Each structure stands twice: as structure tokens, then as C-alpha cells.
Amino acid sequence: MAKIKLTKNELKKQKDALKMYKRYLPTLQLKKQQLQTEIRGIELKARVLAAERDRHLAEFQNWVAVFGEDEAIRRLDGGWIISSGKIRTSTGNIAGVDIPVFRGADFVIDDYDLFAKPLWIDRALDRLSAMLTLDLEIKVLEEQIARLAKELRTTTQRVNLFEKVKIPETAAGIKKIGIYLGDQQTAQVVRGKMAKRKVERVSS
Numbered sequence: 001m002a003k004i005k006l007t008k009n010e011l012k013k014q015k016d017a018l019k020m021y022k023r024y025l026p027t028l029q030l031k032k033q034q035l036q037t038e039i040r041g042i043e044l045k046a047r048v049l050a051a052e053r054d055r056h057l058a059e060f061q062n063w064v065a066v067f068g069e070d071e072a073i074r075r076l077d078g079g080w081i082i083s084s085g086k087i088r089t090s091t092g093n094i095a096g097v098d099i100p101v102f103r104g105a106d107f108v109i110d111d112y113d114l115f116a117k118p119l120w121i122d123r124a125l126d127r128l129s130a131m132l133t134l135d136l137e138i139k140v141l142e143e144q145i146a147r148l149a150k151e152l153r154t155t156t157q158r159v160n161l162f163e164k165v166k167i168p169e170t171a172a173g174i175k176k177i178g179i180y181l182g183d184q185q186t187a188q189v190v191r192g193k194m195a196k197r198k199v200e201r202v203s204s
Contacts, residue, residue, distance in 0.1 A: 004173045006180040014177065018170040025162045032159055034095045035152040039145055046141040053134035060127050083108050087136050094144075097151045102140040105133050 004010055084105055092101040107129050 004177065006177050008181065011174065011177045011181065014170050014173045018167065018174060021162050021166050021170060025159070025167070028155055028159045028162065031095050032152065032155045035097075035148055035155060038094050039148050039152065042141050042144050042148070046138050046145070049134050049138050049141070053131055053138070056127065056131045056134065060124075060131065083110075084132050084136060087140065089140060094148060095151065097147055099144040099147050100140050102137045105136045107132065 004014065084107055086106045088103040088105060089100040090103055092099050109125060
């Protein structure tokens with residue numbers, strides 16, 4: 001705790017500070033709870049989307065296996081002939097934190113020979129784009145979680161600072177100044193009485 005002056009001005013300053021800390025602390029605690037709730041909600045949504053993506057992938061792999069033409073939707077280097085191009089996002093705000101909000105995705109489809117590819121290629125590309133869309137949305141949710149988690153750490157540190165350091169220190173400072181000023185006042189009264197008796201003795 002920093003050294004404090006044992007004066008009435010300092011007492012007022014410390015009381016004002018304590019009032020401010022106690023007024024600000026509930027706001028921080030509320031923000032902390034809101035961030036925790038939002039993070040849990042986003043984590044749940046990400047898990048649901050991941051399960052849906054995995055289900056799509058399993059169905060797709062089974063479906064492709066039936067036709068036995070997996071290479072039909074792959075490039076010569078083994079990659080898919082469809083790939084993610086641009087993720088479309090907007091900006092949202094949770095508890096004062098700017099977060100990306102998934103709005104969709106545009107995909108790049110390599111040129112392919114319609115006559116050389118099987119008839120089901122368009123349906124396969126639709127399924128792949130649905131899977132990739134889910135994957136990209138999950139990544140945006142993970143970015144939301146990362147940003148909110150960072151803010152949660154900062155907010156938690158502030159809550160701890162107020163609860164465990166600032167409020168106890170300021171309250172202790174107020175008590176110390178109060179005791180000192182009380183002692184000074186008592187001593188002043190005693191000195192006044194002694195001076196009065198001395199005057200009375202001299203007068204008589």
C-alpha cells in the first residue's frame with residue numbers, strides 16, 4: 001500500500017476513491033458474468049456446428065464411396081476442385097468487444113470438363129460447399145471466443161484488483177486516517193482542558 005497522508009483532505013480523497021471502486025465493481029462483475037455466459041453459448045454453437053459438419057462429411061464420404069469416383073471431385077494434386085475464397089463477415093459487439101459475425105462464404109470452383117465428370121458432380125460440389133461453409137463459420141466462432149476470452153482475462157484481473165487490493169487497501173487507509181485524526185482531536189481536547197486549568201490557576 002502506498003504511503004498516505006494523515007490529513008482530512010486525504011481522508012476525503014480516500015473516501016471518494018472507495019465510493020468509486022464500490023460503484024465500479026458491480027459493473028465489472030456483471031461484465032465478467034456476461035462474457036462467461038456469451039463464451040459458453042458460442043462454444044456450444046461451435047460444437048453443434050462441428051457435429052453437423054462431421055455428419056455431413058461422413059454422409060458425403062459414404063455417398064462418394066458408393067460411386068467409387070472420389071477422384072472426380074479432386075484436382076491432379078489431390079485437393080478438392082472447390083476451395084474457399086472469401087469469408088463474408090460483419091462486425092458485432094458483445095460487452096464492448098468487437099467480434100466478427102459470419103455472414104457467408106464465397107467459393108472458388110476450378111474449371112472442369114462437364115463431359116469428363118460424372119453427372120453427380122454438381123450435387124457433390126453443393127455438399128462440399130455446405131461442409132466448407134460450416135467449417136468457416138466454426139473458425140469465425142473460434143475468433144469470437146478468442147477475443148471474448150482475452151477481454152474476460154482483463155476484466156477478471158480488474159475485478160480481482162478492486163476486490164482484493166484497492167477496496168481493502170482504501171478501507172484500511174480510511175481507518176488509519178480516522179484513528180489518527182481521532183487521536184489528534186482527543187489530544188487537542190486534553191491540551192485545551194489542561195490549558196484552561198492552567199489559566200484558571202493563574203487567575204485565582
